[in-house]
Amino acid sequence: MSRRVRLLLFACGGPGLLAVLLIGLHGLPAFGDFHGAYGLVVDHVEPGQRRATDIVTALNFDLRAFDTLGEEFILFASVSGVALLLRHLRDEDEEVESSRSVADHRFAGASDALRVLSLVLIPLLVSLGVYLALHGALTPGGGFQAGVVLAAGPLAILLAGRYLALKRVAPEWMLEAGDAAGATAYALIGLGGLIFAAVYLKNFLPLGTSGHLLSAGMMPLNSIAVGLEVAGAFLLTWTEFLDQDLLVTREEL
Amino acid sequence: MNFAPFAAAAWLFVIGLYGVVSSQHLVRTVLSLTVVQSSTYLVLLGVGYRLGGKAPIVADIPTKAKLVDPVVQVLVLTDVVIEATVLALLLALVIQAHKRFGSVDPADLRLLRN
Numbered sequence: 144m145s146r147r148v149r150l151l152l153f154a155c156g157g158p159g160l161l162a163v164l165l166i167g168l169h170g171l172p173a174f175g176d177f178h179g180a181y182g183l184v185v186d187h188v189e190p191g192q193r194r195a196t197d198i199v200t201a202l203n204f205d206l207r208a209f210d211t212l213g214e215e216f217i218l219f220a221s222v223s224g225v226a227l228l229l230r231h232l233r234d235e236d237e238e239v240e241s242s243r244s245v246a247d248h249r250f251a252g253a254s255d256a257l258r259v260l261s262l263v264l265i266p267l268l269v270s271l272g273v274y275l276a277l278h279g280a281l282t283p284g285g286g287f288q289a290g291v292v293l294a295a296g297p298l299a300i301l302l303a304g305r306y307l308a309l310k311r312v313a314p315e316w317m318l319e320a321g322d323a324a325g326a327t328a329y330a331l332i333g334l335g336g337l338i339f340a341a342v343y344l345k346n347f348l349p350l351g352t353s354g355h356l357l358s359a360g361m362m363p364l365n366s367i368a369v370g371l372e373v374a375g376a377f378l379l380t381w382t383e384f385l386d387q388d389l390l391v392t393r394e395e396l
Numbered sequence: 397m398n399f400a401p402f403a404a405a406a407w408l409f410v411i412g413l414y415g416v417v418s419s420q421h422l423v424r425t426v427l428s429l430t431v432v433q434s435s436t437y438l439v440l441l442g443v444g445y446r447l448g449g450k451a452p453i454v455a456d457i458p459t460k461a462k463l464v465d466p467v468v469q470v471l472v473l474t475d476v477v478i479e480a481t482v483l484a485l486l487l488a489l490v491i492q493a494h495k496r497f498g499s500v501d502p503a504d505l506r507l508l509r510n
Contacts, residue, residue, distance in 0.1 A: 146420065146503060153417040157410055164406035168439070174398045175447035182444065182452075182465035190454050198452040198466040199473070207470060214474055221481035228488040283453055287477060354455065373477075380484045387491055 194350045195359035200285040204365040208344040211365075212329060215372055219326045222376040229383045253302055261303035268296035272370070279366030280359035286366040290325075290373020297378060306385060318379040325372025332364055401442035408435035422490040422500040426483065433479050437472050444468030 172178065185202060195201035203211050253261075272293030275284035297313040332344070339347035351358030408431055415428025444465030450457055452466035494500050 146418070149417050153414060157414060160413070161406055161410040164409060165403060168402040168406055169399065171402065171443060174401055174442055175445050177444055177446050177465055179444070179465055179467065182463075182467045185466055186452060186454075186463050190459075196453060196455040198454065198463070199469050202466055202470045203473065210474070214477055218477060218481050221485050225484050225488045228485075228492055282455060283451070287473060377480075384487070384491075 190353065193346065193359050193362070194353040195280040195362055196354060197280055197282060197285070199283075200279045200362060200366065201359065203285060203287075204279070204362045204369075205346065205360075208333070208365065211369070212333060212344065215326050215329055215369060218373065218376050219322065222322060222379055225380050225383055229387055258303045261299040265296050265299045265303070268292055268299060272296060272374070276367050276370035277356065277363060280362040281354060281356070284366075286369025287373055289366065289370035290375075291377055293370060293374035294377035294381070298381060301385070306389065309385075310382070313378055313382075315379070315382060318375045318382065321371050321375030322379055323375075325368050325370070325375060328368035328371070329365060332361055332368060335361070401438055401445075405435040405438035405442065408432070408438065420501050420503070422493060422502060423487070425502060426486045426490060429486070430479060430483060433475070433482075436475055440468040440472050440475070 185206065186198060189195050189198050189201035189205065193201055193205055195205070272289050272295075274289075275292055276286060276289035279285035279289065297309055300309045300312055334343070336345040336347050337343045346360035346362075348360040348364075350360050353359075357363065412428050412431030412433075412435065415431060416425050419425040419428060444467065446462055446464050449462045449464035452463045452469065454461075454463075490500060493505060497504055499505075
């Protein structure tokens with residue numbers, strides 16, 4: 144189908160779709176006037192029975208813990224897919240790779256100011272990531288957010304120096320291990336629930352005092368496991384894409 | 397004004413779809429898809445908002461405070477993770493397409509070779 148035909152079809156269907164969407168959304172309760180009972184129950188149950196103060200994380204790692212397990216495996220599967228798709232191509236071009244030197248591959252266009260700033264950012268990003276993972280059940284944060292922030296730390300090495308320095312600090316085997324270990328750890332914590340509390344992913348650890356670092360049962364552990372997996376998964380994805388860029392640039396030389 | 401978040405969501409959905417339809421570059425197609433998906437964030441967060449409600453983090457607020465719905469916020473978190481994974485996979489496929497067909501224009505991908 145040519146672009147012209149596609150646009151013509153969209154001109155017919157698009158406004159209609161917009162109208163139907165608007166009519167449909169108009170049937171929702173007015174903005175700011177929500178009466179869902181489930182959220183209200185959760186607001187009471189989680190701080191009371193689980194001693195968690197961040198209800199979003201509490202939902203994620205307690206009430207919807209099983210969904211989070213699925214979500215984690217989706218992330219895992221997709222990263223495996225990216226690696227599978229891109230590594231196949233890397234094999235195709237292996238001759239190109241071995242014939243050229245990769246000693247000095249810098250991030251093009253990075254000014255000195257950006258390099259220095261990135262260097263300062265690395266420890267800050269890593270410590271913020273660790274903080275978010277540990278305090279998931281207390282303050283805004285949790286495993287998923289922590290993982291992305293943690294992954295951004297090593298990425299700043301690329302901005303500050305060379306791509307190969309990033310590879311040395313975070314080699315692929317380490318990223319793969321982190322990704323797999325995080326996913327496995329989460330599943331194993333769930334197994335602990337099965338053994339000690341008779342229900343998979345049910346809390347089986349002491350709850351502690353609300354607001355303390357070691358509180359809310361197994362939520363901090365889940366948060367750390369997810370953080371590890373997300374950090375590994377994101378860095379692995381970025382590394383795969385950056386490898387592709389390295390290949391393409393060298394082909395053009 | 398009450399309807400503005402939902403109207404914006406509907407607009408994002410349709411304009412993102414237009415981006416997909418009109419795209420002449422596969423990366424642009426993929427990015428347009430993320431615009432479509434971002435409309436779901438607006439709908440979900442808009443649905444769960446309570447007028448004057450606070451963020452559902454009870455660390456430093458009175459116990460009787462009115463909170464916005466946390467359930468939809470968790471759904472948005474799931475949504476963001478899924479979007480990131482889909483984005484990564486689609487971009488990897490774009491690279492594949494470029495290697496196979498030597499082009500990133502969707503119009504050039506009509507013929508299957510072998």
